[in-house]
Amino acid sequence: MKIDKKNSFSSRSLKSWHIADRPREKLFQKGSAHLTSSELLAILIGKGNAKENAVQLSQRILSSVNYNLVHLSKMGLSELTKFKGIGMTKAVTIAAALELGRRRQRAETIDSPQVKSSKDAYQYIKTYVEDLNHEEFWILLLNRSNKIIDQILISKGGVSGTIVDPKLVFKPALQKSASGIILTHNHPSGNLNPSKDDIRLTHKIKVAGKYLELEVLDHLIVTSTGYYSFADEGTL
Structure with missing residues (x-):
């Protein structure tokens, strides 16, 4: 049939x-x-x-x-x-x-975008990067009350990395009169450990920030399962 x-x-x-x-x-x-x-x-x-x-x-x-x-x-x-x-x-x-x-x-975080801990910053930025299959480098701009002024995408890369120009990090921060910056980028591999390049870049941007009176408060490595905070781990 x-x-x-x-x-x-x-x-x-x-x-x-x-x-x-x-x-x-x-x-x-x-x-x-x-x-x-x-x-x-x-x-x-x-x-x-x-x-x-x-x-x-x-x-x-x-x-x-x-x-x-x-x-x-x-x-x-x-x-x-x-x-x-x-x-x-x-x-x-x-x-x-x-x-x-x-x-x-993301909308749930808009009502109270004040960063009191690394977890607050992670909860805010994770929806932008946690599902990506390539690396992106973002910054969070904060005012004197540690409230988020803006989030800025600085660069996009491949699966294993992205190139970051420190000048592009500080340009929007100066334009928006930010008092502090939180650096963030994702690891599509799920590995939370910072690479040597991550550590060097963090130190370079932190030193430059001192001259510009823009404090780098933290650098977060974000994955879909968690995050690594340079400030919490004492490596900032």
Whole structure:
């Protein structure tokens, strides 16, 4: 007997599912907190492929990153489109939803952007760099009350490093009349230990800051699982 793939269960859209199996209806009736990550992702992609429904495809995508949403956030569009049933439009939808999640995290810090510890600085900057697969060097500019004036991207690099010109670090700080600076950069490898270049650069910028009366308060190395603080470790 020939099977009509258009009408088979595996290829049906969410609209044709039994109501108890529809993630959209489940969200409407019970709220988003009652949905699994696979069901939430299924709502974004709408339907699966000839062999998988939307939830099954979502489960396979999440399984590829051990159901770790941080790792999913690091997947590029080209990686997402390798899954059958995920075209560029769906990949862009997933990437947009994940970016909204990151921005929501950032918005939570805006109400109280005062840095009282290295953890405060980490919580503020991590959503900018924790999911990147390349290195970026940022600075946080603080006023005399240690409130964040601005965050500035100084440079982008590759997987293993980025080049930083100290002049570019101090230019925006002087323009915005900052009283202090916190240096930050990410390690995509997940390694929290500073390299020799990290240590040399930190010392160079700290010394230059003294002449400009701009104190370098800390340098954070950020990963998706934690951070290293030069100030906390006594290496600043």
